[in-house]
Amino acid sequence: xxxxxxxxxxxxxxxxxxxxxxxxxxxxxxxxxxxxxxxxxxxxxxxxxxxxxxxxxxxxxxxxxxxxxxxxxxxxxxxxxxxxxxxxxxxxxxxxxxxxxxxxxxxxxxxxxxxxxxxxxxxxxxxxxxxxxxxxxxxxxxxxxxxxxxxxxxxxxxxxxxxxxxxxxxxxxxxxxxxxxxxxxxxxxxxxxxxxxxxxxxxxxxxxxxxxxxxxxxxxxxxxxxxxxxxxxxxxxxxxxxxxxxxxxxxxxxxxxxxxxxxxxxxxxxxxxxxxxxxxxxxxxxxxxxxxxxxxxxxxxxxxxxxxxxxxxxxxxxxxxxxxxxxxxxxxxxxxxxxxxxxxxxxxxxxxxxxxxxxxxxxxxxxxxxxxxxxxxxxxxxxxxxxxxxxxxxxxxxxxxxxxxxxxxxxxxxxxxxxxxxxxxxxxxxxxxxxxxxxxxxxxxxxxxxxxxxxxxxxxxxxxxxxxxxxxxxxxxxxxxxxxxxx
Numbered sequence: 001x002x003x004x005x006x007x008x009x010x011x012x013x014x015x016x017x018x019x020x021x022x023x024x025x026x027x028x029x030x031x032x033x034x035x036x037x038x039x040x041x042x043x044x045x046x047x048x049x050x051x052x053x054x055x056x057x058x059x060x061x062x063x064x065x066x067x068x069x070x071x072x073x074x075x076x077x078x079x080x081x082x083x084x085x086x087x088x089x090x091x092x093x094x095x096x097x098x099x100x101x102x103x104x105x106x107x108x109x110x111x112x113x114x115x116x117x118x119x120x121x122x123x124x125x126x127x128x129x130x131x132x133x134x135x136x137x138x139x140x141x142x143x144x145x146x147x148x149x150x151x152x153x154x155x156x157x158x159x160x161x162x163x164x165x166x167x168x169x170x171x172x173x174x175x176x177x178x179x180x181x182x183x184x185x186x187x188x189x190x191x192x193x194x195x196x197x198x199x200x201x202x203x204x205x206x207x208x209x210x211x212x213x214x215x216x217x218x219x220x221x222x223x224x225x226x227x228x229x230x231x232x233x234x235x236x237x238x239x240x241x242x243x244x245x246x247x248x249x250x251x252x253x254x255x256x257x258x259x260x261x262x263x264x265x266x267x268x269x270x271x272x273x274x275x276x277x278x279x280x281x282x283x284x285x286x287x288x289x290x291x292x293x294x295x296x297x298x299x300x301x302x303x304x305x306x307x308x309x310x311x312x313x314x315x316x317x318x319x320x321x322x323x324x325x326x327x328x329x330x331x332x333x334x335x336x337x338x339x340x341x342x343x344x345x346x347x348x349x350x351x352x353x354x355x356x357x358x359x360x361x362x363x364x365x366x367x368x369x370x371x372x373x374x375x376x377x378x379x380x381x382x383x384x385x386x387x388x389x390x391x392x393x394x395x396x397x398x399x400x401x402x403x404x405x406x407x408x409x410x411x412x413x414x415x416x417x418x419x420x421x422x423x424x425x426x427x428x429x430x431x432x433x434x435x436x437x438x439x440x441x442x443x444x445x446x447x448x449x450x451x452x453x454x455x456x457x458x459x460x461x462x463x464x465x466x467x468x469x470x471x472x473x474x475x476x477x478x479x480x481x482x483x484x485x486x487x
């Protein structure tokens with residue numbers, strides 16, 4: 001049976017779908033939102049297909065591949081937009097077959113809650129086509145100032161002619177993977193700002209602020225903030241960049257703010273991405289220069305105690321902070337460990353680092369009480385990590401005696417880390433321990449599995465690769481109802 005893994009990251013105005021078949025086609029799709037004064041709101045899609053995952057047929061002196069891509073957008077049960085494209089590619093040898101082929105399309109879509117059905121079929125292969133189903137929401141304030149999606153590009157250059165990837169006279173090669181590797185030293189991006197002329201009149205000044213935020217610690221990354229003055233138009237085009245040569249590995253958000261002449265925030269959007277930069281080593285010098293005389297950390301004694309405390313910071317630490325923490329722990333210098341603890345909390349609350357530390361440790365103790373297992377402390381478990389990072393859920397549905405499903409919990413947040421209506425599903429497959437693993441979440445950057453309902457069942461019955469199991473609950477089960485109507 002063919003398998004498909006779907007990853008959906010819904011961040012502001014952009015979502016991406018990773019479509020993978022265990023045996024054949026490897027494809028990735030991304031969608032961004034834009035607005036045209038002539039046509040209205042539209043989604044622009046990009047699909048990349050790995051040539052090595054296709055079946056190639058020799059024709060004369062070349063090899064050909066042929067993929068049929070079908071995309072259907074539904075609002076309730078009504079089909080709002082539809083496309084069926086055949087993507088043809090040609091290669092002269094096996095090396096050319098391994099390249100990534102790009103395809104783009106546009107769909108006129110208004111605000112609403114959509115379901116998207118995707119079908120991808122290698123027409124040279126007799127194997128069954130791949131299907132996926134996802135959901136997303138478009139909710140743009142079309143009568144106010146707002147921005148398009150932020151799009152990150154591997155290359156931006158002046159366009160010599162019109163084409164599918166040309167915007168405002170520039171040819172843009174999109175990076176649709178939300179991944180920026182160690183070879184990439186520049187983060188280049190594009191966005192459009194709408195309705196500034198209607199809001200302030202043409203020719204009036206306003207400000208764009210853009211910066212990077214660490215997605216774990218939620219702290220702004222030092223030295224990555226810029227400003228640009230703009231003049232209001234019906235549509236403003238904005239292109240920016242950051243030198244990220246020294247940006248360490250981690251999960252980040254690029255944040256774009258629109259501010260008026262009084263510096264009042266009018267609109268904000270963001271773009272989540274993963275940075276891989278493994279060659280950078282953590283610098284311990286900044287910690288060693290921290291003055292801790294007559295501070296609370298002088299009262300914390302013992303290498304083992306200090307190690308234990310530092311490790312509890314992991315759920316709220318950036319990749320850089322965790323790397324530095326491991327260096328400090330490995331060094332086993334008690335004084336440097338004290339410096340690290342003080343520096344960590346001074347960076348979060350310069351006025352009262354001790355108060356911030358005490359409050360956090362109280363949360364750690366509560367987390368241990370609620371979610372510790374026989375071999376892990378609370379913050380090391382899936383539920384404990386989410387509790388520390390996102391806070392207490394507004395509601396938790398617990399079901400440990402479902403006749404057809406593993407014990408599970410469904411957590412619901414009205415708002416969490418800048419996202420609304422966030423849900424987490426945890427389950428316990430060993431039926432013995434208190435260890436519940438994260439199965440699915442709607443939070444950006446967390447594990448997402450559109451077939452979570454099927455995996456939750458004890459029989460894990462998959463009728464087909466496009467079966468999400470959301471038609472109805474099994475007999476005696478309530479997980480669909482609890483997920484759709486949290487209480």
